[in-house]
Every structure is written in structure tokens, then in C-alpha cells.
Amino acid sequence: GENVEQHPSTLSVQEGDSAVIKCTYSDSASNYFPWYKQELGKGPQLIIDIRSNVGEKKDQRIAVTLNKTAKHFSLHITETQPEDSAVYFCAAILTGGGNKLTFGTGTQLKVEL
Amino acid sequence: EAGVAQSPRYKIIEKRQSVAFWCNPISGHATLYWYQQILGQGPKLLIQFQNNGVVDDSQLPKDRFSAERLKGVDSTLKIQPAKLEDSAVYLCASSLDGWDTQYFGPGTRLTVL
Numbered sequence: 001g002e003n004v005e006q007h008p009s010t011l012s013v014q015e016g017d018s019a020v021i022k023c024t025y026s027d028s029a030s031n032y033f034p035w036y037k038q039e040l041g042k043g044p045q046l047i048i049d050i051r052s053n054v055g056e057k058k059d060q061r062i063a064v065t066l067n068k069t070a071k072h073f074s075l076h077i078t079e080t081q082p083e084d085s086a087v088y089f090c091a092a093i094l095t096g097g098g099n100k101l102t103f104g105t106g107t108q109l110k111v112e113l
Numbered sequence: 114e115a116g117v118a119q120s121p122r123y124k125i126i127e128k129r130q131s132v133a134f135w136c137n138p139i140s141g142h143a144t145l146y147w148y149q150q151i152l153g154q155g156p157k158l159l160i161q162f163q164n165n166g167v168v169d170d171s172q173l174p175k176d177r178f179s180a181e182r183l184k185g186v187d188s189t190l191k192i193q194p195a196k197l198e199d200s201a202v203y204l205c206a207s208s209l210d211g212w213d214t215q216y217f218g219p220g221t222r223l224t225v226l
Contacts, residue, residue: 004155006155034214034215036217041219042219042220043117043204043206043217043218043219043220044156044204044217045217046214046215046216049214089155089156091155100158100161100169101146101156101158101215103155103156103157104155105153105154105155106153106154106155
């Protein structure tokens with residue numbers, strides 16, 4: 001089955017700096033890669049996603065890049081703000097193949113003032 | 114649109130007791146998922162329903178866990194009897210169909226003493 005590794009497990013940045021979280025996946029057939037943000041006491045919330053036919057996607061301060069050859073994808077947050085502090089999870093899935101999301105282990109992002 | 118609803122939000126029980134969780138997915142979503150999230154880890158899929166049929170329950174500990182979605186809308190997840198290692202957040206998610214983005218509810222935090 002799919003295996004997703006995520007790094008780093010914790011990340012501390014100063015407000016205004018950029019943050020980058022990286023994930024690798026094992027199943028080359030995976031074709032959909034969502035990123036979720038989970039705040040304390042809440043369920044994961046989708047913040048951005050990318051499909052395997054696209055190399056990069058951007059939504060305001062958030063961007064995701066995908067390298068299919070290397071089987072890795074990354075989340076980039078620019079101009080970080082205190083409200084970006086949360087746990088971020090990457091995930092990989094083969095849509096249509098049961099739609100079973102495999103999550104990474106999470107990155108605790110702390111944006112310091 | 115209303116999100117995925119779950120209840121209760123918190124539950125504390127003694128080991129060997131029974132517990133049930135309820136989930137109401139986003140209206141019109143055919144696919145419903147139950148995940149277990151142990152502290153410090155990413156969510157792990159327990160069971161996936163397509164309407165009222167089970168698509169994947171390969172990681173559901175069937176000796177103690179059961180789930181149903183009788184009318185293809187609401188779902189319940191039951192644990193009987195509970196063990197200490199069942200302490201976790203139980204997340205429900207739904208998607209329009211098996212190909213679409215999954216949206217998560219707030220979760221039920223279970224503590225087994």
C-alpha cells in the first residue's frame with residue numbers, strides 16, 4: 001500500500017518568513033495530493049490540493065509543488081502569520097482506487113511574533 | 114453549506130465499556146469515511162462507505178469495532194468492548210463520491226481509562 005513520509009515534524013518560523021513542508025510517497029500510481037491544516041480540537045481542513053497532471057498550484061500565500069519523477073511534493077507558505085500556526089498533514093491517494101487517503105505524520109508549525 | 118457533523122465531541126469511558134459515535138455527512142455526499150487519529154499521528158482510515166455499502170474496512174478491528182450507514186446518510190461507529198489503546202480522536206469525513214475531495218468533521222475525542 002501507499003506510504004507517505006513527511007518532514008519536518010516541527011517547524012518554527014518568525015512571522016513574515018516562509019515555511020516549507022516536504023512529503024514523499026511510495027506508490028507511483030497515486031494521482032491526488034491534498035494538504036490539510038488541523039487546529040487544536042478541530043478536524044483537518046483542506047487548504048490546497050494538487051493532481052498528478054499539474055506541477056504547481058498556488059492560492060494566495062499557499063503553494064504546492066509536485067515532482068512525480070522523484071515522488072515528492074511540498075507545501076510552501078509565504079508571509080506567515082500567527083494564525084498559520086497549526087499541524088499540517090500531507091496525504092496521497094489513487095482516486096478511483098477506493099479513494100483511500102494515506103496521511104503523513106504531520107508537521108507542527110509555529111509562527112512566532 | 115453545512116459541514117460534517119459529529120457527536121459527541123468528547124467521551125470518557127472505562128475499559129471494557131461500550132461507546133458509539135454518530136456522524137452526519139454533508140448533504141448529498143455519497144461517500145462516508147471513519148478515521149482514527151491517535152495523538153501525534155495522522156488519521157488512519159477505519160472504514161469507507163459508498164451510500165450504505167462498505168467499500169473498504171480492511172483496517173477496522175472487527176472483533177470490537179462495528180459501523181453502519183443504514184439509509185445511506187448518517188453513520189454510527191461502535192466500539193465494544195473498549196481497550197485503553199482505543200483512546201484517540203475519531204474523525205468522520207465525507208465526499209461527493211469516491212473520486213472527490215474529503216471533508217472532515219470536528220471529531221470525537223475518546224478517552225478510555
